[in-house]
Amino acid sequence: MSQSVVVIGNFDGVHPGHREVLKAARQAEPGLPLIVVTFWPHPLAVLRATGAPLLLTRLAERVALLKEAGADEVRVIDFTPAFAALTPEAFITDVIAPLDPARVVVGENFRFGRGASGNVETLRQLGAGRFKVTGLGLVGHEDVDTCSTLIRTALADGDVALAAEHLGRPFRFSGVVRTGDRRGRQLGFPTANLPVPAELACPLDGVYAGWVTRLDGLDAHGAALAPGAGPERWPAAISVGTNPTFDGIDRRVESYVLDRTDLELYGAPIAVDFVDRIRGQVRFDGIEALIVQMDDDVLRCREILGS
Numbered sequence: 001m002s003q004s005v006v007v008i009g010n011f012d013g014v015h016p017g018h019r020e021v022l023k024a025a026r027q028a029e030p031g032l033p034l035i036v037v038t039f040w041p042h043p044l045a046v047l048r049a050t051g052a053p054l055l056l057t058r059l060a061e062r063v064a065l066l067k068e069a070g071a072d073e074v075r076v077i078d079f080t081p082a083f084a085a086l087t088p089e090a091f092i093t094d095v096i097a098p099l100d101p102a103r104v105v106v107g108e109n110f111r112f113g114r115g116a117s118g119n120v121e122t123l124r125q126l127g128a129g130r131f132k133v134t135g136l137g138l139v140g141h142e143d144v145d146t147c148s149t150l151i152r153t154a155l156a157d158g159d160v161a162l163a164a165e166h167l168g169r170p171f172r173f174s175g176v177v178r179t180g181d182r183r184g185r186q187l188g189f190p191t192a193n194l195p196v197p198a199e200l201a202c203p204l205d206g207v208y209a210g211w212v213t214r215l216d217g218l219d220a221h222g223a224a225l226a227p228g229a230g231p232e233r234w235p236a237a238i239s240v241g242t243n244p245t246f247d248g249i250d251r252r253v254e255s256y257v258l259d260r261t262d263l264e265l266y267g268a269p270i271a272v273d274f275v276d277r278i279r280g281q282v283r284f285d286g287i288e289a290l291i292v293q294m295d296d297d298v299l300r301c302r303e304i305l306g307s
């Protein structure tokens, strides 16, 4: 096997700071295959009693984004309690050395091995004579460090515009469309409903403007898109919440694709990209008031999305 340049990290969200790490690795060792080593589930899900932070990306999305950001290969380590108990030496011998790295690149706050006892300095000592080590500073973004925590906080505040700024792209929430209460069509606003799994980050309850994309490479009628044609993206009014007007219980992400009533999305994988927040959820006294408000929401969406 030829030598490689190895990057290690969680990379949840694959934000611009993460992309910089991959870019730096590429620049340090031009010519060598870039391998990203990442962990699943999130190490804190195993290590911390309170569990992992809410995830910005599912594993498949993380892997796809890492490849888009320049990874030639992504190795996903099954982060079990046994794996967490490896010594720093064993981590290097078992996981890193077999990749034959000429260089290992990590963020300067990287910790590894039992009890998080390894750091960049440990990595340097263990790699001496075998591979070089680069520890990168956190990447700044408009005076604040771009990091997953800031993005999570922005989402929890409903500030999806700020989350998009930190992410370098709109926050994307994806899933498979489920049936709801079959009320949307009667209201004149059919909505494609996604469940909100407990482990995923999701914007604060409210109404948003954004885009819906089918992820299965099929058009609305199930036919393959023409070769080279990108997936279709539709402007949408998005409601996140439990439908308080109807005393709902389940939290969902519901998207009304503007001006369409012909879509068949049950069972389809879709992505919802959040562009801007319009308002909070309201418990209306009747459906008329909800419909008047939804008409207004659609106008706001058109303004925001320019469609």
Ligand SMILES: Cc1cc2nc3c(=O)[nH]c(=O)nc-3n(C[C@H](O)[C@H](O)[C@H](O)COP(=O)(O)O)c2cc1C
Binding pocket: 179, 180, 181, 182, 183, 184, 185, 187, 189, 190, 191, 192, 193, 207, 237, 238, 239, 242, 243, 244, 245, 246, 254, 255, 256, 280, 281, 282, 283, 284, 290, 294, 297, 298
């Ligand atoms: C643009 C938009 C705004 C919405 N705003 C509210 C709201 O303020 N309060 C509320 O109870 N439900 C709101 N909803 C959710 C509707 O109640 C829900 O889409 C409708 O009951 C249909 O549910 P169903 O998809 O399960 O049939 C909104 C939905 C959309 C698309």
Ligand SMILES: Nc1ncnc2c1ncn2[C@@H]1O[C@H](COP(=O)(O)OP(=O)(O)O)[C@@H](O)[C@H]1O
Binding pocket: 177, 178, 179, 180, 181, 182, 183, 184, 185, 186, 189, 190, 191, 192, 193, 255, 256, 257, 258, 259, 260, 261, 262, 263, 264, 265, 266
């Ligand atoms: N413009 C549209 N936006 C979203 N979904 C649509 C649209 N037009 C048709 N649909 C279809 O209608 C379904 C939603 O209808 P709705 O009456 O809200 O039922 P449900 O309560 O099951 O979500 C969607 O899952 C999708 O298959």
